[in-house]
Amino acid sequence: MAHQTLLSVREDTALPGRFSRSAAMRDAGAGMSTAEFSGWFAGRRSANRFRVDRIPFNALEGWSFEEGTGNIAHRSGRFFTVEGLHIVVGNGPFPEWQQPIIVQPEVGILGILAKEFDGVLHFLMQAKMEPGNPNLLQLSPTVQATRSNYTKVHRGADVKYLDYFTDRNRSRVLVDVLQSEHGAWFFLKSNRNMIVEVDEDVPVGEDFCWLTLGQIGELLRRDNVVNMDARTVLACAPTAHAEAGVMHSDIDLLSWFTFERSRHDVRVQRIPLSPLQGWERGESSIDHELSRYFRVMAVSVEAGNREVTGWTQPLFEPRARGIVAFVVRRFQGVPHVLVHSRVEAGFRDTVELGPTVQFTPEHYAHLPAMSRPRFQELVMDIEPGRIRYDALHSEEGGRFFNAVSRYLIIEADEEQAPAQPPAGYLWVTPGQLNSLVRHGRYVNVQGRTLLSVINSGAVEL
DSSP, rough: OOOOOOOOSOOOOTTTHHHHHHHHSSSSSSOOOOHHHHHHHHHHHSSSEEEEEEOOOGOSSSEEOOTTTOOOTTTTTSEEEEEEEEEEOOOOOSSSSEEEEOOOSSSSEOOOOOOOEEEEEEEEEEEEEEESSSEEEEOOOEEEHHHHHHHHTOOOOOTTTTTTOOOOTEEEEEEEEEEOOTTTEESEEEEEEEEEEESSSSOOTTTTTEEHHHHHHHHTTTTBBBBBHHHHHHHHHHOOOSSSOOOOOOOHHHHHHHHHHHHOEEEEEOSSSOOOOEEEEEESSSEETSSEEEEEEEEEEEESSSSSSSSEEEEEESOEEEEEEEEEEEEETTTEEEEEEOTTOOOTEEEEOOOOOOEEEEHHOOOOOOSOOOTTHHHHHHOGGGEEEEEEEOOTTTTTTTEEEEEEEEOTTTTTTTOOOOOTEEEEHHHHHHHHTTTTTSSSSHHHHHHHHHHHTTSSO
């Protein structure tokens, strides 16, 4: 008897509609109303003891400067190292430089558990403490763990709900894609961004709650509530976008992007952290000689609800607040955002699509106007009436200390942002970005934050 091969459809065409229906539910969900969230969140903050203190490097436990290289490493050989990087790009205001960089080759899991209640997708979110968050506690994915964490190198407690993401028999995959992290501070770092769905009853821990995508969108309007890891996962959600047409077809977009990746000659070499040109090591920090960019520092952490309740670690601390913005225009009624093919030293493929503007003003203040990022003046001097979205969001709180950027979506006209933009920029629709982000290393983490804002309905373009 011949074996019968069972075929399935290539794509679940109903899935974008399910996410969009969840995004439309903004005021209440099965777990709590949006108005009740603040009280629940404050309760989780008061229920646990959190403390973060700056410490000198010699107070680090389990971490040390390696002989010979000066690299900062953990005695287990796991977690991450802080090393040096030598970058040559050959053009622009910074053609060549050296800097500290985080090297973390292991792939972590950023996973959100989904379940339908009354026909609407809900997402299990966690109130999680990270030492670098400016307010410590933020809303994170169900699971947010490096391989060292979930294999318990730290000898801590089990990561809750991990089995739903590692055992394919326990859930149905809705999203599963490798995405990069900050290319300016990580070297070739990727995380597995996942959303998986279950039908079974799920016990809800004290620090967890079910929210709709729309409720999360409402929280994205607030400063420093939804963490970076949740934002990047939600950016990968396949939401529906009603678009009558596009400025550039998908094949033209991919061709332009391939050209951008191929035209940049970027040479990157890992080097010892000590000595590092332009950087000075003190007792408590490694700083740029001109007091610019960022510093490497160390902290002692107490967190009552983490798998390990106390530890020390290095962190990167930026010197100033960044600005990240999408410029948006409508062409024949269809919204488009202006993306930038952005080169960052830590990217595996040299270039990823970033926001129109992504920079820290203080880093360019000493340079002539012609050397500053394009569209900087537009973003810095925008009329309040043209701002469609404006919120502060912190970056990865497990590796960066008080790394906060102002995220904006602003409207522009032909004079401010022409239909034929400068080289390295292209008008694309949110739907095109949403399609690209389902594949790894197309859209950078800052661009994914702004895409999560759009996907969740926090802003309507």
